[in-house]
Amino acid sequence: MASDAVKEFTDANFDSEVLKSDSAVLVDFWAPWCGPCRQIAPMIDELAEENPGVSIGKVNIDENPGVAQKFGINSIPTLLLFKNGEVSESFVGIRPKAALQEAISSV
16 A cells, blocks of 8 residues: 555454544455556545545455455445444445545535
């Protein structure tokens, strides 16, 4: 991951880092072999840098299948925006940065 602002979420830390977070959390479900996932990675880095009050991170679905299965991730990239431990918005595939920023700003 290019940016220190982007966190790594795992099966082990997902509950504490995402579901129990006091702030909004944007989670990028991805895999290293996924071309579109690599394509949006710089945008995820930018969103993390530009939104310090929001926790933004990634879940490698190959290494953390439990979280991916729990949330029914069938296609990647999938981005889920959590607020108070609940999914408030979901995005599948490549989405414009402005759409993601609008969702982040609304929580």
